[in-house]
Amino acid sequence: MTQSTPILELVGVSKRFGAVEALKDVSIALEAGEVHALVGENGAGKSTLVRILAGVHRPDAGSLRLDGQELVLRGPASARDHGIAVIHQHPNLFPDLEVAENVFIRHLPRGRLGAVDWRELHRRAEKLFASLGVAQKVNVPVRGLSVADQQLVEIAKALSVEARVLVMDEPTAALSTHEVERLFAITRQLRDRGVAVLFVDHRMDEVFEIADRVSVLRDGSHVITATVSELTPEETIRHMVGRRVESLYPKEEASVGEIALEVRGLTRKGVFNDVSFTVRRGEIVGLSGLVGAGRSEIARVLFGIDRADAGEVSVLGKQAVIDSPADAMRLGIVYVPEDRHEHGLVLDFSIAANISLPIVRRLSRLLVMDRGRERDLATDYSKQLQVRSTSVSQRASGLSGGNQQKVVIAKWLATKPTVLLLDEPTQGVDIGAKAEVHRIISQLAVQGLAIVLISSELPELMGMADRVLVLHEGRVAAAFGRDELSQERIMAAATGHAET
Amino acid sequence: MSVRAVEAPASSNLAGRIGLERTLALAARLRELGILLALAVIVLVVTIQTPLFFTVANFEEILISVALIAIVAVGQTAVVLTRNVDLSVGSVVGLVAFVTGDLLKEHTLGVLAAILAGCVLGLGLGALNGLIITVGRVPAIVATLGTLNIYRGLAFLIAGGKQVSLIDLPKSYLDIASSSILGVPTLIFSAVVIAAIAAYLLRYSGTGRQLYAIGSNPAAAGVVGIPSQRLVFGAFVLCGVLAGVAGVLWGSRFGTVNASAASGLELQVIAAVVVGGVNIFGGSGTVVGAVLGAILLGTIQNALTISHLSQFWLQAIDGAVILLAVGTDAAIRNYFQRILTRTGRR
Numbered sequence: 048m049t050q051s052t053p054i055l056e057l058v059g060v061s062k063r064f065g066a067v068e069a070l071k072d073v074s075i076a077l078e079a080g081e082v083h084a085l086v087g088e089n090g091a092g093k094s095t096l097v098r099i100l101a102g103v104h105r106p107d108a109g110s111l112r113l114d115g116q117e118l119v120l121r122g123p124a125s126a127r128d129h130g131i132a133v134i135h136q137h138p139n140l141f142p143d144l145e146v147a148e149n150v151f152i153r154h155l156p157r158g159r160l161g162a163v164d165w166r167e168l169h170r171r172a173e174k175l176f177a178s179l180g181v182a183q184k185v186n187v188p189v190r191g192l193s194v195a196d197q198q199l200v201e202i203a204k205a206l207s208v209e210a211r212v213l214v215m216d217e218p219t220a221a222l223s224t225h226e227v228e229r230l231f232a233i234t235r236q237l238r239d240r241g242v243a244v245l246f247v248d249h250r251m252d253e254v255f256e257i258a259d260r261v262s263v264l265r266d267g268s269h270v271i272t273a274t275v276s277e278l279t280p281e282e283t284i285r286h287m288v289g290r291r292v293e294s295l296y297p298k299e300e301a302s303v304g305e306i307a308l309e310v311r312g313l314t315r316k317g318v319f320n321d322v323s324f325t326v327r328r329g330e331i332v333g334l335s336g337l338v339g340a341g342r343s344e345i346a347r348v349l350f351g352i353d354r355a356d357a358g359e360v361s362v363l364g365k366q367a368v369i370d371s372p373a374d375a376m377r378l379g380i381v382y383v384p385e386d387r388h389e390h391g392l393v394l395d396f397s398i399a400a401n402i403s404l405p406i407v408r409r410l411s412r413l414l415v416m417d418r419g420r421e422r423d424l425a426t427d428y429s430k431q432l433q434v435r436s437t438s439v440s441q442r443a444s445g446l447s448g449g450n451q452q453k454v455v456i457a458k459w460l461a462t463k464p465t466v467l468l469l470d471e472p473t474q475g476v477d478i479g480a481k482a483e484v485h486r487i488i489s490q491l492a493v494q495g496l497a498i499v500l501i502s503s504e505l506p507e508l509m510g511m512a513d514r515v516l517v518l519h520e521g522r523v524a525a526a527f528g529r530d531e532l533s534q535e536r537i538m539a540a541a542t543g544h545a546e547t
Numbered sequence: 548m549s550v551r552a553v554e555a556p557a558s559s560n561l562a563g564r565i566g567l568e569r570t571l572a573l574a575a576r577l578r579e580l581g582i583l584l585a586l587a588v589i590v591l592v593v594t595i596q597t598p599l600f601f602t603v604a605n606f607e608e609i610l611i612s613v614a615l616i617a618i619v620a621v622g623q624t625a626v627v628l629t630r631n632v633d634l635s636v637g638s639v640v641g642l643v644a645f646v647t648g649d650l651l652k653e654h655t656l657g658v659l660a661a662i663l664a665g666c667v668l669g670l671g672l673g674a675l676n677g678l679i680i681t682v683g684r685v686p687a688i689v690a691t692l693g694t695l696n697i698y699r700g701l702a703f704l705i706a707g708g709k710q711v712s713l714i715d716l717p718k719s720y721l722d723i724a725s726s727s728i729l730g731v732p733t734l735i736f737s738a739v740v741i742a743a744i745a746a747y748l749l750r751y752s753g754t755g756r757q758l759y760a761i762g763s764n765p766a767a768a769g770v771v772g773i774p775s776q777r778l779v780f781g782a783f784v785l786c787g788v789l790a791g792v793a794g795v796l797w798g799s800r801f802g803t804v805n806a807s808a809a810s811g812l813e814l815q816v817i818a819a820v821v822v823g824g825v826n827i828f829g830g831s832g833t834v835v836g837a838v839l840g841a842i843l844l845g846t847i848q849n850a851l852t853i854s855h856l857s858q859f860w861l862q863a864i865d866g867a868v869i870l871l872a873v874g875t876d877a878a879i880r881n882y883f884q885r886i887l888t889r890t891g892r893r
Contacts (some may be wrong), residue, residue, distance in 0.1 A: 144756070155756065163752065
């Protein structure tokens with residue numbers, strides 16, 4: 048690869064969202080005719096960087112340079128006008144419109160009187176797909192296409208405007224093996240045409256197969272950029288993980304009791320396969336893995352939101368049938384979901400109303416809620432979990448992220464559960480509140496709850512979990528006891544590089 | 548790696564995939580065929596039972612009574628495609644019909660000027676809807692529910708208990724509805740012309756395609772730089788104008804207009820649009836479908852009237868047709884969606 052002036056450069060770019068510094072002084076250059084992989088843990092700032100290139104966010108500090116010239120993007124349309132095309136993990140197309148129309152939506156070929164020339168449109172689209180070496184019917188609606196084919200439509204769309212920079216945000220996440228191969232072949236072809244491809248990914252095998260150079264982000268900072276020949280997957284993982292302080296994790300010793308939850312051969316087709324584990328009372332079992340590896344999906348099945356295709360679940364030694372969240376709650380399994388706003392809280396309700404929500408029936412006499420009992424109960428739990436609010440009648444929407452999370456946990460504690468499934472409990476929570484949520488989790492374990500902790504933050508798992516299961520593409524790739532845990536080992540297993 | 552090398556594994560899946568795509572494309576066109584089929588069945592059954600039904604005169608009667616609904620349905624289609632709905636069209640038709648008739652009765656304006664005034668009034672009422680929805684950011688279903696009542700109230704206010712009768716209206720105005728162009732009754736002729744123009748524009752104009760895009764994926768439309776708000780406003784204006792045209796023709800056809808003229812027309816119009824295969828969530832459907840929907844519902848109504856069924860059955864069957872049409876749609880869509888997610892997964 049010969050070096051010239053980079054097509055697109057980020058120079059000292061920083062971006063902050065509230066208290067979170069998503070990107071800190073990041074400088075990365077993309078050359079013409081290279082596939083440049085961008086890797087990092089979940090939350091390292093990859094998505095923010097992609098959104099800046101897409102024109103969705105504007106950097107707080109630093110700048111973009113296109114062909115050495117300062118570039119200010121005023122929105123997604125502006126990015127595209129400058130030849131920067133972004134292909135998101137979930138393609139954003141018009142499902143009812145034809146493939147050809149989607150490709151040329153911004154510049155449909157016109158005939159007489161400005162009427163859309165459908166024949167020319169189809170011809171051009173067919174030519175474009177043919178140049179990619181893909182057989183794709185162009186006069187069918189996009190609604191019927193697989194994610195992989197929709198990505199190709201996005202790629203064709205980018206080529207239709209002669210994009211010079213193509214950003215692909217975790218494009219392989221939803222693809223099958225041979226779809227990935229096809230995508231790679233096309234990516235190489237684009238590279239050979241002189242397009243600069245930024246390939247955001249975190250599967251090491253893929254990165255080292257497709258990329259010419261790799262840039263690593265960690266906690267919003269740029270760690271290193273090197274050619275793939277200068278790095279090994281192991282070194283890359285080490286750069287992704289780094290070394291961090293562990294004072295945030297006040298883990299207390301809990302006495303481990305009987306087996307509370309036992310999962311045997313749990314399978315949901317196409318999502319996860321043959322997953323088995325046990326959680327004892329007082330234990331915290333971590334579930335690690337990349338986004339999409341099947342972590343949350345397992346929790347969703349255990350809570351009865353989705354159904355398993357095979358496998359058995361026992362609670363406190365008794366085989367359990369979980370067909371709905373109501374079943375799960377009856378068995379003492381509760382779930383604190385990843386997205387508090389969407390699934391965890393009713394933001395317009397007061398703290399008390401949120402906490403009493405799952406036990407409304409129990410608090411009712413005849414048809415009427417006992418408001419006094421609701422209030423007392425909510426006050427008790429709020430105190431126990433130290434929810435900072437003016438009173439339990441304050442609306443949940445006015446609380447900070449950390450306090451909202453405490454309310455979600457309180458809501459489930461009120462049902463007196465046996466098993467607590469926590470999905471990214473500290474996501475979007477500031478550092479101080481994080482430590483508090485960790486302390487609460489730890490105390491709940493001491494009180495005898497069996498806890499499953501799903502987290503993308505390795506230090507959190509290392510600090511809190513007694514054992515960690517690492518999932519890779521829907522299978523348990525490795526299991527580590529507390530004393531065997533290291534970030535490198537987890538990351539290697541999660542990226543498909545298990546040592547065993 | 549050469550491109551050919553990659554094509555090989557992909558093609559194993561390709562035959563099935565293309566077959567599926569063809570079926571999907573066919574399913575999209577199935578709707579219009581389905582309506583024609585349903586029409587044929589109804590005509591056959593009713594003709595056997597009541598020979599009176601199968602006459603040129605009766606079909607002309609059906610088409611004339613459908614024409615006004617069809618004209619309004621064309622405008623409604625444009626609105627529904629953008630993921631909106633206009634509930635006020637019945638009131639617009641009524642208000643325009645009354646105002647036009649009143650202007651003629653009081654000899655305020657000549658026939659031509661009064662007709663024009665009626666159309667402009669429709670445009671204004673549609674524009675007001677559009678403004679409330681795009682600038683005021685009020686959901687269309689709520690905004691037009693409001694203006695449905697306001698426009699109707701306005702008609703009552705202006706009427707003040709009076710009505711416009713046949714003898715008040717100039718002959719040249721009344722002649723519009725009873726005349727023919729090229730042997731085709733003017734009402735039918737205008738509906739066909741309007742529908743044809745709209746169908747062409749929706750398929751072949753850039754703006755038409757953008758209306759589909761907005762309804763199909765509003766977020767993506769924004770990213771691509773489609774001026775959604777302006778186009779939604781435009782769709783409501785178009786809908787208002789066409790309701791205005793229908794209002795003018797309404798007065799000419801019926802001769803007698805009071806303040807409650809065309810009450811409930813909006814539901815017939817929306818029924819036609821939905822039965823015609825326009826997705827109520829926007830993004831897909833055609834004007835031809837909507838017009839066929841109107842004809843199907845009109846034919847059923849006529850057939851039932853001729854068969855001397857009670858009003859209850861009339862309405863119940865209307866409702867059943869809507870549920871059947873939309874239900875079939877949803878079933879087909881779900882079915883394909885399920886197949887596709889299954890083949891799409893690893």
